[in-house]
Amino acid sequence: MKLRSILMGNRGSIVVEAAFIFSFLIILSFGIWEYGSWLSIKSQVERVNYSIASVVKERFNLYGKREVLTNNDVKEIYELAKVLTLHRYDSNLCVRVESIHFAGSDVKKISSQQKIDYGSSLCKSLTTKDLKNKINLSPYSSRGRWLPLYQVSLIVPMPKGAINSLLGNVELIPSFVSAHTILLER
Numbered sequence: 001m002k003l004r005s006i007l008m009g010n011r012g013s014i015v016v017e018a019a020f021i022f023s024f025l026i027i028l029s030f031g032i033w034e035y036g037s038w039l040s041i042k043s044q045v046e047r048v049n050y051s052i053a054s055v056v057k058e059r060f061n062l063y064g065k066r067e068v069l070t071n072n073d074v075k076e077i078y079e080l081a082k083v084l085t086l087h088r089y090d091s092n093l094c095v096r097v098e099s100i101h102f103a104g105s106d107v108k109k110i111s112s113q114q115k116i117d118y119g120s121s122l123c124k125s126l127t128t129k130d131l132k133n134k135i136n137l138s139p140y141s142s143r144g145r146w147l148p149l150y151q152v153s154l155i156v157p158m159p160k161g162a163i164n165s166l167l168g169n170v171e172l173i174p175s176f177v178s179a180h181t182i183l184l185e186r
Contacts (some may be wrong), residue, residue, distance in 0.1 A: 015040050023180060024056045025167065038158060041158060041177050042071070042179075043157055044085065045154055045155075045179045046179040048081055049153070049181055050181060051084055052080055053152040053181040055080065056077065056097060056150050058185075059185050067099075067101065067113060067148055067156075068099070068101070069097055071116060071151040074097050075118055077118075077152075078083075078093065078095045078119055081093060088156075089156040092120045093155075094117065094118070094119035094123040094126060094155040094157055095117070095119050095151065095152070095153070096118075096126060096151075096155075097115075097116050097151070097153075098114065098131050098151040098174045099113070099114050099131075099148055099149065099150045100112075100113050100138075100148060100149045102135075102146035102147075103146075104145045105144075109120040109137060113132070122157065122176055123155070125155075125176070126155050126181055128151065128153055134149060134151075134182055135149065137149060137182065137184070149182065149183075149184060150179050150182070150184070150185065151183075153178060153181075155169070155177070156177050157177075158175055158177055
């Protein structure tokens with residue numbers, strides 16, 4: 001009897017309005033929480049990508065003056081990325097290393113190009129801007145050659161959150177986080 005009088009009276013409208021408002025606030029809170037988590041993971045991925053890019057940058061010192069990457073080199077970089085991400089994404093981590101080398105002349109001419117992926121199938125969904133469009137970033141060195149360009153990309157999956165699960169196929173927050181760094185060898 002009391003419930004009926006609450007729902008039928010003016011006070012019942014307050015209960016209904018409160019239910020809508022609190023539902024909206026809860027959904028908004030979850031959305032803010034998930035977006036904050038995405039930003040946190042994005043920040044971590046960018047820091048790790050910068051660290052593994054530094055290893056590629058030091059190729060001359062760390063890899064016996066060898067400029068061309070091998071599959072084993074990328075595997076070692078992948079293993080380093082797993083350690084730097086504290087093994088949170090071991091089975092789903094993807095590392096891509098691309099490089100462009102130039103012929104040793106005064107004219108900038110590409111002599112070789114390579115792209116090596118290592119890790120999960122997320123590498124197939126990774127779309128990066130073509131490194132050929134960035135060849136103007138390569139300077140002519142004092143050793144009389146154009147410096148090779150490298151691009152290091154790291155991709156990790158984003159955990160499926162409550163908001164994305166609730167909305168089904170609508171991806172408000174991306175399903176993966178990626179970071180890309182273009183660099184020159186030192």
